[in-house]
Every structure is written in C-alpha cells, then in structure tokens.
Amino acid sequence: MRLAEKVAIVTGGGTGIGRGISRSLAEAGARVVIAQRRAEKAQAMADALRSEGFEALALGADISKRSQVQQLVARTLERWGRIDILVNNAAVTGLPAIAPFLACSDEQLDLIVDVNLKGTFICSQEVARVMVGQGGGSIIHISSVAAFAAQEGAAAYCATKAGIVGLTRAMALELAPYDIRVNCLVPGDILIETNQALLDELKARGISGQYARRIPLGRRGTPEDIGPAVVFLASGDASYITGATLVIDGGFLIY
Numbered sequence: 001m002r003l004a005e006k007v008a009i010v011t012g013g014g015t016g017i018g019r020g021i022s023r024s025l026a027e028a029g030a031r032v033v034i035a036q037r038r039a040e041k042a043q044a045m046a047d048a049l050r051s052e053g054f055e056a057l058a059l060g061a062d063i064s065k066r067s068q069v070q071q072l073v074a075r076t077l078e079r080w081g082r083i084d085i086l087v088n089n090a091a092v093t094g095l096p097a098i099a100p101f102l103a104c105s106d107e108q109l110d111l112i113v114d115v116n117l118k119g120t121f122i123c124s125q126e127v128a129r130v131m132v133g134q135g136g137g138s139i140i141h142i143s144s145v146a147a148f149a150a151q152e153g154a155a156a157y158c159a160t161k162a163g164i165v166g167l168t169r170a171m172a173l174e175l176a177p178y179d180i181r182v183n184c185l186v187p188g189d190i191l192i193e194t195n196q197a198l199l200d201e202l203k204a205r206g207i208s209g210q211y212a213r214r215i216p217l218g219r220r221g222t223p224e225d226i227g228p229a230v231v232f233l234a235s236g237d238a239s240y241i242t243g244a245t246l247v248i249d250g251g252f253l254i255y
Helices: 015-029 039-051 067-082 106-136 153-178 197-203 225-234
Strands: 007-011 033-034 056-060 087-088 137-142 180-186 245-249
Touching: 007 015, 007 067, 007 106, 015 033, 015 039, 015 225, 033 039, 033 153, 033 225, 039 056, 039 087, 039 197, 056 067, 067 106, 087 106, 087 225, 106 137, 106 153, 106 180, 137 225, 153 180, 197 225
Parallel strands: 007 033, 007 087, 033 056, 087 137, 137 180, 180 245
Antiparallel strands: none
C-alpha cells in the first residue's frame, strides 16, 4: 500500500471533508490520528475505521491552542513514535463563518482567524519540528475556492483561506532543506452533513445568492473526491511536488 507504516494526523478528521481524508489515508495503509475539538466525533470515526481493520487513534484538540496541539503531537509520538503526514483540515466553515463584512464582530473574526489560519500555522510548526528531527515528511493544507473567488458574507473566511495558500508557499520554501514537502488542496463546493441546504440558509440570513456559481461538471463534490488527492500528495508519487496548490472543484473556478 502507498502509505504503509506511515503515521498521519488529520485535524478535523472526524467530520465533513476530514472523514473522507481519514478513510482514504487509512485505506492507503497509514495509521491515522483523528484530531477534533469535539472528541466524540473523532472517537466515532476512529471506531468505524478500527472496526474495518485499520489503525486509528482519536484525540481531542482545539488547534487554536498551542498547548493542546503540543499534547496532540506528544500523544501521537507516544503511540507510534513518528509523524509522517499532517493534514490541516480543521476549520470554521459553513454558517459559523458567515457574516456580512460590516456586521462581523471581533469575536467571530477572532474565531475564524484563530482556527483557520493561526491553528494551521501552530499545527504545522509543532509537527514540522518533529519532521525535521526524523528527516522529512509531508504537510498538506486544506484551503478553499474562497481563496480565489469572493463569497458573499464570508470576508473573514475568504481571507483565512487565501492566507493558507500563501502560507503553503512560504513553508515549502523554508522547509525544503529538511525534505519536508508542503502542498495545498483547494476544494470546491463539497457536500457534507452541515451544508446540504446552505444556500437556502444563507438567503434566510440576508445573503442575496446572486453571486453563486454553477459547477461545470454538474454536481457537488464529496469528501471522497478529496481524500485520494491527499493520499497522492502524501505519497512518494509526489516526491518532487512542493509549494503547489491543487484545485478540486468540478470546474467551479474556470470561468
């Protein structure tokens, strides 16, 4: 298997896109640490994977808190002794990330920035320090088409996702001498449990909906569309790829 014996941490790996990523990594042979603020969600996903014969560990962690990230890293090392892959997937998204620019409060702004951007930065720092000591690794950030196409009522969210794209390049440059590759995935409109009727909910909050795009491939994406791309970037097949941003959006951004 492509990732046999590898150890992967997936933040937000128990829900939404993270579930697809965690499953794909496990099916590729990785030992998967599922990190989630709501520990019960991580545990449910880890239990599901273990019931199918995969190796998985559930850990609760708020990635915006460095002490909790440090504990996450320490417990992963205690269990499996190394960290080969980090997937920075956890984010404030959907309705909690929605607020008209003029109405976005300091509290909501802090939450979105602290989790989406600062949390990604903290997790990457703590894991990269381990990877330096072990001679390399792969870090994969999950951004969004919101990094490139403005979304009405989501200024803070768009800013953090654009920041992740910039962070990818800067990290790739600095970490290349340590054989740590850093890449970014940009999902489009992915159907998950919390956004099935998102457009209707946004309109109920006063968002016009007039800037919504059509998807050329004619369907919303699924978490299973994202997981295989993570496996590819984490594997030896992508050994000469770093600092790259791969868009997975069904054509959402091509017009």
